[in-house]
Amino acid sequence: MPIPLLIPIVAAGAGATGYWWITSKAENKEPSFTSELLAVLQPLLIIIVILFGLRWLYQQGNSTAKKNIK
Structure with a gap:
């Protein structure tokens, strides 16, 4: 089915679901x-949280590595 013939079907579906009525309201x-x-x-806050998480993981791995070396 060609794309131009699908446009009325999509428009009717959007109208039937109330999408246009809800968005216009x-x-x-x-x-x-x-x-x-x-x-x-x-x-910025997301980046800071990720950096703190990575820092915590690094410290956990670093302390584990030091324990294994001793």
Whole structure:
């Protein structure tokens, strides 16, 4: 079946599921300072948590290696 013939079927399916009605009903709110700040800091916080986790794993392995050497 050619793609142009599928477009009305997809559009009817989206209309039947209420997708357009739900998305058109959503309000566009002004972002607050805290939500914007968290959106900006989220990647940095994730990187910091990953680095602390890797540091902890390194220390665990390092202490185990020192015990095995003695």
